[in-house]
Amino acid sequence: MKSISLYQDKNTPVHKLDPLSKILYIVVANLIPVLLGNRIATMAFILISIVILTIGRVLKRTAPMLGFSGLVLITVVIIQGIFRQGNATPVLTLGSVVFYKEGLLFALNITLNVINILMSFSILVLTTKPSDMVETFVRLGLSPKIGYVMSSVFQIIPQMTETMATITDAQRSRGMETEGKLITRLKAFFPLISPVVMNSLITTRERAIALEVRGFDSTQKKSFLSELKKTRSDQIFKAALILVFILSLVGRVLMWLK
Amino acid sequence: MKKNSMWSLKLNTASLVLIPAAVGINYIGKLFAGALKLPLWLDSIGTILAACLAGPVVGALCGAINNIIYGFTLDPVSFIYAVSSVCIGVAAGILAYKGKIKGVVSAILSGLVIALVSTLISTPINIGMYGGQTGNLWGDALFTWCTASHLPIWLASGLDELVVDIPDKVAATLIAFGIFKALPKKLTILYKNDQEVESLD
Numbered sequence: 001m002k003s004i005s006l007y008q009d010k011n012t013p014v015h016k017l018d019p020l021s022k023i024l025y026i027v028v029a030n031l032i033p034v035l036l037g038n039r040i041a042t043m044a045f046i047l048i049s050i051v052i053l054t055i056g057r058v059l060k061r062t063a064p065m066l067g068f069s070g071l072v073l074i075t076v077v078i079i080q081g082i083f084r085q086g087n088a089t090p091v092l093t094l095g096s097v098v099f100y101k102e103g104l105l106f107a108l109n110i111t112l113n114v115i116n117i118l119m120s121f122s123i124l125v126l127t128t129k130p131s132d133m134v135e136t137f138v139r140l141g142l143s144p145k146i147g148y149v150m151s152s153v154f155q156i157i158p159q160m161t162e163t164m165a166t167i168t169d170a171q172r173s174r175g176m177e178t179e180g181k182l183i184t185r186l187k188a189f190f191p192l193i194s195p196v197v198m199n200s201l202i203t204t205r206e207r208a209i210a211l212e213v214r215g216f217d218s219t220q221k222k223s224f225l226s227e228l229k230k231t232r233s234d235q236i237f238k239a240a241l242i243l244v245f246i247l248s249l250v251g252r253v254l255m256w257l258k
Numbered sequence: 259m260k261k262n263s264m265w266s267l268k269l270n271t272a273s274l275v276l277i278p279a280a281v282g283i284n285y286i287g288k289l290f291a292g293a294l295k296l297p298l299w300l301d302s303i304g305t306i307l308a309a310c311l312a313g314p315v316v317g318a319l320c321g322a323i324n325n326i327i328y329g330f331t332l333d334p335v336s337f338i339y340a341v342s343s344v345c346i347g348v349a350a351g352i353l354a355y356k357g358k359i360k361g362v363v364s365a366i367l368s369g370l371v372i373a374l375v376s377t378l379i380s381t382p383i384n385i386g387m388y389g390g391q392t393g394n395l396w397g398d399a400l401f402t403w404c405t406a407s408h409l410p411i412w413l414a415s416g417l418d419e420l421v422v423d424i425p426d427k428v429a430a431t432l433i434a435f436g437i438f439k440a441l442p443k444k445l446t447i448l449y450k451n452d453q454e455v456e457s458l459d
Contacts, residue, residue: 069333079389
């Protein structure tokens with residue numbers, strides 16, 4: 001069955017890192033540029049993320065995600081570059097359209113910020129199996145029931161999209177139009193979504209009964225199927241991150257005192 | 259028997275199992291909107307439906323888990339917008355619990371309220387993340403016009419979000435209401451929060 005998660009199954013040092021280390025990286029990579037307040041920090045972390053992604057051999061997989069946000073970022077650059085309040089210094093003139101320095105710099109900040117968030121999250125998303133993530137949280141104390149809910153979403157959604165494809169084909173073979181004017185497309189929406197939704201909601205009742213029969217509601221402490229593996233590289237990585245964070249905190253305080 | 263408060267945290271198995279289905283419905287709504295090229299997001303139908311069925315707490319959980327899953331499978335920026343989804347779930351849950359989603363007109367009005375809540379929460383996030391834009395064609399066009407007319411950024415961004423949210427949330431609430439009405443009673447009874455015992459005579 002097709003999985004919807006972006007996880008890439010490879011055997012690299014990044015894949016072997018504990019999900020918590022990667023979460024710590026996300027926090028540090030996004031907090032330090034905010035603390036230090038300059039673009040150099042953001043760019044540095046983007047570079048570090050790219051390096052980590054290359055070690056994990058998943059760098060190419062960030063392309064679709066960047067494309068997704070890329071379109072919005074381009075419009076941000078255009079709109080902020082031309083129209084931002086307080087635009088004063090023209091930098092580029094294309095015909096009758098003027099791009100201003102302040103707007104472009106502002107757009108640059110936004111773009112770097114978004115790319116930094118995307119890259120740091122990609123490390124987590126592309127190299128961690130969703131079930132491992134959920135298991136980490138459950139070990140930390142998240143209720144196993146919520147853990148189940150999160151894991152099951154990854155299974156249920158591919159089922160639902162397959163059902164949707166089948167139902168779309170069935171309706172189209174019965175003469176339903178899915179292309180054309182807006183009204184036509186709107187009218188197509190309900191006959192497509194109702195069967196899928198009804199189907200999945202009715203199976204939730206059966207799923208609830210099935211789970212309860214298997215002890216889902218029991219208050220006994222649950223045990224884990226897989227063993228916990230703590231590696232040296234995890235500890236080194238986490239220690240390095242915390243060290244960099246403390247250094248930048250110190251740097252910020254020093255800047256503030258100057 | 260007294261009616262349990264709508265904030266009671268008693269998450270029974272039926273409520274928990276509803277959440278993946280609701281996230282799935284959100285996902286499919288989003289896919290359909292994309293495939294049919296509708297100018298709406300339609301990614302909160304499941305959250306609103308779950309909130310109608312099982313209350314604001316489940317609605318909030320639905321919204322949170324929905325954005326976490328989107329973050330893992332589509333676009334990591336969704337993690338940050340989780341707050342917005344949670345608030346939509348809570349708002350829908352409170353409205354449904356108070357009986358404000360009983361017919362087509364009340365569903366439209368509730369959709370307007372939910373749109374307002376969504377705009378209030380999402381606009382600061384939009385301003386922080388994208389300088390006020392939302393990624394929607396029409397909304398951003400309005401934003402450009404507002405900014406060119408020297409309106410303050412919170413107004414421009416708020417209008418950008420509102421002009422997309424109103425049709426989107428009203429449509430989502432209507433669709434969720436339509437589905438809710440058509441559900442068999444043996445499903446909706448699983449989620450009724452009160453301990454009322456129905457007698458046959």
